[in-house]
Amino acid sequence: MALANISLRFKFPPLQYSSSSTFNPLLSLRKPSSIACSKAGDDGGKGAVDGGEKPRKLSEQSSWEVKDSEGKDYLYRLGAESENMNIAVGARAGMIDDVFIGDFLGKDSDIVFDYRQKATRSFEHLQGDYYIAPTFMVITSVHIVKNYLASSLNIKIPLILGIWGGKGQGKTFQTELIFKTMGVEPVIMSAGELESDRAGEPGRLIRDRYRTASQVIQNQGKMSVLMINDIDAGLGRFGETQMTVNNQIVVGTLMNLADNPTRVSVGQDWREADTVNRVPLIVTGNDFSRLYAPLIREGRMEKFYWQPTREDIVNIVSRMYEKDGISRKDVVSIVDQFPNQALDFYGALRSRTYDRSILKWVDEVGGIETLEKTLLRRKKTQEVPQFIPPEQTVEALLESGYSLIKEQKLINETKLSKEYMKNIDD
CATH class of the missing domain: 1.10.8.1070 (Helicase, Ruva Protein; domain 3)
Known part of the structure; x- marks a missing residue:
């Protein structure tokens, strides 16, 4: 039989378009029976497209059509913020389809905070009666308290405390003992995290860890501190050491944190309501003369030379x-x-x-x-x-x-x- 004599037995119904000029791809994927307009008198008339009526909505709580506080498309703004995702805003009614919320999380819960708080450090392993040098205790505790009282004190308070001194003098261990004594749950970084094969990644990591410490303060009601150990090993200039782009970004990030401790971005557009808690920052090292001078100037960093007697x-x-x-x-x-x-x-x-x-x-x-x-x-x-x-x-x-x-x-x-x-x- 010739191909010309074969007639097509299947006829596809014409695609239905809404009164708006924007094509909705989801409608084209529906079955033909669901695409057809509802009959007159049917209680599903809100999905009709005849007579200039509004197009059928996907869902009353669909995130495809939700608007943000400014009345703009929520998913479009979410996509523009490269590091944000639907799960990062938590299971909030009206933001995510109910099928993704579940009863066990509740209607407004941060479903990723359990993961986020793993960056914090606890000190259950420090069992026993250890000695804390009085001078070390005074300098560190006063710095932490001053930063938590910064809003009520009419003075310039450095955000960063730089503890430096000879090798192996117990700077980190003494600091951890003080954290345990004061009930501080810190976020701790090392010098190895200050360099990466991706430009900008270490600076972004510092800002992200800073915001994590802020979340500990806000969500758990605990004091928190961001601590960076051996900072001169990651940022110091030794001999002919080359200064990398990541070194410059990390230094700039720390300087910006010291100048604007409540306005920290991790890549999103700036929003007026996006403020974080002020988090004290403590860094340790052996030789701070190797660091960029404007970073350690008075007003940004309070310096403490630790030499045990x-x-x-x-x-x-x-x-x-x-x-x-x-x-x-x-x-x-x-x-x-x-x-x-x-x-x-x-x-x-x-x-x-x-x-x-x-x-x-x-x-x-x-x-x-x-x-x-x-x-x-x-x-x-x-x-x-x-x-x-x-x-x-x-x-x-x-x-x-x-x-x-x-x-x-x-x-x-x-x-x-x-x-x-x-x-x-x-």
């Missing part, structure tokens, strides 16, 4: 060794035996004394060949063989200290780069 070191180490039965008199003798050492040195002494006990435990469980099975591939019903900590003595701690001092001297005295290059002519 001998009394501070003895008190901190005494609390550290207290559970091991080491007396304060013995701690004084250990500190005097190794002068001019940072606080982390005395923590390393205690860790080094565990080495022999760990080797003994490895032999007891079957040797190094069985460690994978013992530690990782054991059955759920099996427990790791118990490890008994060694008994701490002054002699063992001194022996560990001499070993650490020897390693320090080897690093300073042995220049391996010279050994590698000794056969190369100048």
